[in-house]
Amino acid sequence: xxxxLQQIINGLTLGSIYALVALGYTMVYGILGLINxxxxxxxxxxxxxxLTVIRLLADSGxxxxxxxxxxxxxxxxxxxxxxxxxxxxxxxxLRNAPRLAPLITAIGVSIVLQQLAMLTWGRSYHSVPALxxxxxxxxxxxxxxxxxxxxxxxxxxxxxxLMLLVNRTRLGRAMRATAExxxxxxxxxxxxxxxxxxxxxxxxxxxxxAGVLVAANYGIAHYHMGFILGLKAFTAAVLGGIGNLAGAxxxxxxxxxxxxxxxxxxxxxxxxxxxxxxxxxxxxxxLIVVLIFRPSGLMGEKVSERA
Amino acid sequence: MxxxxxxxxxxxxxxxxxxxxxxxVGASLGxxxxxxxDFAALYIMLALGLNIVVGFAGLLDLGYIAxxxxxxxxYALLASPHFGIHWPVWAVLPLGxxxxxxxxxxxxxxxxxxxxxxxxxxxxxxxxxxRIFLNNLNTPVNITNGPKGIARIDAISLFGQPxxxxxxxxxxxxxxxxxxxxxxVVLALGIVFVGIRLQDSRIGRAWVAIREDEVAAKACGINTxxxxxxxxxxxxxxxGVSGGLFAGFQEFVSPESFGLMESIMVLxxxxxxxxxxxxxxxxxxxxxxxxxxxxxxxxGPMQQAVFGxxxxxxxxxxxxxxxxxxxxVMLYRPAGLWPEPRHRRELAK
Numbered sequence: 112x113x114x115x116l117q118q119i120i121n122g123l124t125l126g127s128i129y130a131l132v133a134l135g136y137t138m139v140y141g142i143l144g145l146i147n148x149x150x151x152x153x154x155x156x157x158x159x160x161x162l163t164v165i166r167l168l169a170d171s172g173x174x175x176x177x178x179x180x181x182x183x184x185x186x187x188x189x190x191x192x193x194x195x196x197x198x199x200x201x202x203x204x205l206r207n208a209p210r211l212a213p214l215i216t217a218i219g220v221s222i223v224l225q226q227l228a229m230l231t232w233g234r235s236y237h238s239v240p241a242l243x244x245x246x247x248x249x250x251x252x253x254x255x256x257x258x259x260x261x262x263x264x265x266x267x268x269x270x271x272x273l274m275l276l277v278n279r280t281r282l283g284r285a286m287r288a289t290a291e292x293x294x295x296x297x298x299x300x301x302x303x304x305x306x307x308x309x310x311x312x313x314x315x316x317x318x319x320x321a322g323v324l325v326a327a328n329y330g331i332a333h334y335h336m337g338f339i340l341g342l343k344a345f346t347a348a349v350l351g352g353i354g355n356l357a358g359a360x361x362x363x364x365x366x367x368x369x370x371x372x373x374x375x376x377x378x379x380x381x382x383x384x385x386x387x388x389x390x391x392x393x394x395x396x397x398l399i400v401v402l403i404f405r406p407s408g409l410m411g412e413k414v415s416e417r418a
Numbered sequence: 419m420x421x422x423x424x425x426x427x428x429x430x431x432x433x434x435x436x437x438x439x440x441x442x443v444g445a446s447l448g449x450x451x452x453x454x455x456d457f458a459a460l461y462i463m464l465a466l467g468l469n470i471v472v473g474f475a476g477l478l479d480l481g482y483i484a485x486x487x488x489x490x491x492x493y494a495l496l497a498s499p500h501f502g503i504h505w506p507v508w509a510v511l512p513l514g515x516x517x518x519x520x521x522x523x524x525x526x527x528x529x530x531x532x533x534x535x536x537x538x539x540x541x542x543x544x545x546x547x548x549r550i551f552l553n554n555l556n557t558p559v560n561i562t563n564g565p566k567g568i569a570r571i572d573a574i575s576l577f578g579q580p581x582x583x584x585x586x587x588x589x590x591x592x593x594x595x596x597x598x599x600x601x602x603v604v605l606a607l608g609i610v611f612v613g614i615r616l617q618d619s620r621i622g623r624a625w626v627a628i629r630e631d632e633v634a635a636k637a638c639g640i641n642t643x644x645x646x647x648x649x650x651x652x653x654x655x656x657x658g659v660s661g662g663l664f665a666g667f668q669e670f671v672s673p674e675s676f677g678l679m680e681s682i683m684v685l686x687x688x689x690x691x692x693x694x695x696x697x698x699x700x701x702x703x704x705x706x707x708x709x710x711x712x713x714x715x716x717x718g719p720m721q722q723a724v725f726g727x728x729x730x731x732x733x734x735x736x737x738x739x740x741x742x743x744x745x746x747v748m749l750y751r752p753a754g755l756w757p758e759p760r761h762r763r764e765l766a767k
Contacts, residue, residue: 201749214478218741219743219744222737222741222744226734230731230734342546349539391550392550398540399540
């Protein structure tokens with residue numbers, strides 16, 4: 112039982128990070144019908160740039176959480192600028208091109224970001240200073256750290272804020288209108304290009320937050336961390352129904368829990384034949400199963416076979 | 419001179435150039451560069467296989483390297499001291515082609531209902547799953563030898579002559595890499611021939627029809643499911659053969675050679691060259707194997723000469739330029755460097 116609870120806690124932590132990243136994918140997909148392949152790398156840039164700022168301020172005598180907050184703000188600014196630029200340079204000129212073209216530029220952007228990060232921060236794994244309260248608590252035989260609580264809480268609050276933004280504000284209404292039909296939204300006085308840019312900027316800010324949280328959770332950051340994280344977050348978005356914000360959250364948390372439980376139990380279930388290093392297989396396996404049996408995801412609307 | 423004569427002359431010229439290339443390159447630049455040509459031929463075979471799936475049938479496959487891995491590991495397992503089995507290349511290569519083809523159908527069957535970019539992600543996931551299994555199937559039974567890979571694989575040998583040993587012929591010493599070059603070029607030409615014949619066949623036209631408009635193709639009486647599956651199986655078969663050749667050539671395989679980056683590299687050869695256009699794909703394959711290699715050799719010394727020291731890691735710089743080139747080509751030539759004429763017409767209007 113304690114393993115079960117423990118893995119649920121770990122899964123929730125991981126899942127809320129996946130959810131934050133998945134929101135970035137799903138927002139862009141909802142509006143442009145495009146998989147922003149470079150999103151995972153934006154998370155990585157967020158983690159590493161916050162790390163640089165945090166290291167600069169580590170000896171300043173400021174309290175730990177404040178330093179992390181400043182690091183987060185800096186990372187958010189960097190990522191927002193990055194998201195804006197990526198959309199302008201790599202996606203906007205190709206908006207009416209065949210579907211494959213923006214996917215290839217997205218791959219190109221990922222490679223460029225990864226290599227720039229490698230040139231800037233080097234190949235090594237950076238350890239992240241533990242500035243957030245890391246005390247552990249015990250509940251029913253399972254332990255959780257305060258960092259984990261902070262991660263889940265921050266992610267939940269952010270997602271609630273995003274929901275409010277999209278569902279209750281004028282900007283949110285413009286976003287939904289653009290997602291529905293950019294041309295008609297344009298006739299109603301919505302500047303679709305501005306909305307699309309803003310979508311990328313908001314998604315990138317979420318990515319920066321996810322990057323900081325992931326670094327805080329694992330205590331390490333490196334230039335290659337974005338790829339697998341992005342892939343899993345995309346899986347989460349598909350699992351929940353891509354284009355659907357609530358779906359991304361549900362999909363993220365669900366995927367985190369499935370993965371954690373899978374890693375915890377696979378050894379016992381298969382009599383030790385398969386070990387926990389198969390953890391990454393779960394995400395892909397879930398993805399394939401979902402796409403085969405319910406291509407529109409758990410909460411997605413029916414999509415046509417070919418759009 | 420009639421058109422037919424001219425095309426025969428052209429072929430004779432290309433044939434002579436291909437036959438002389440390794441001798442000239444070997445004498446002027448050294449055997450390392452002949453090795454690069456070997457890889458170019460190998461990658462061209464892979465790219466032509468992927469071209470069937472992506473270029474003809476329009477199915478974006480980001481896990482193509484998995485079939486290459488299947489072919490390579492099959493060769494490694496059946497012709498190495500790892501299990502003590504030493505099957506001849508004649509037996510292993512066709513078997514590799516068959517098994518990779520079956521994997522192609524296994525992947526294709528459940529995923530064909532998906533739309534373009536979903537298909538891309540599922541195939542990507544499939545590629546990663548294969549790699550994770552290759553990495554971890556060393557326990558409890560050691561099948562793949564894990565991350566360490568399988569070494570001391572038998573070299574490919576034809577008619578009792580291992581291609582890894584050099585041969586003297588007509589007063590010229592043909593080193594191992596040169597012999598491999600001839601084998602690979604002959605096989606690549608075979609694949610080009612099959613590709614061209616496929617393209618002009620009923621099946622090839624069905625593939626193009628599906629790529630252009632699946633609903634319309636269906637309405638014309640094409641069994642889209644079977645035809646798409648055939649594209650997957652055919653592409654996978656070519657991948658499996660190339661993988662077997664790779665294993666025999668390298669005499670070593672490890673999961674590291676079959677990462678996502680390799681899949682992307684092969685895809686880029688197809689896309690940069692010109693999707694669905696065989697000469698374009700060959701150009702793409704040649705460029706993306708030779709140019710990065712030239713860059714690897716040239717970038718360090720050049721920085722040394724200009725700045726007096728090596729400022730940027732040549733490897734990172736190479737990848738950086740590769741990424742930028744991908745973006746630039748897509749922005750300015752979305753149909754590739756040497757696109758199919760039919761494509762060009764469509765894009766022009």
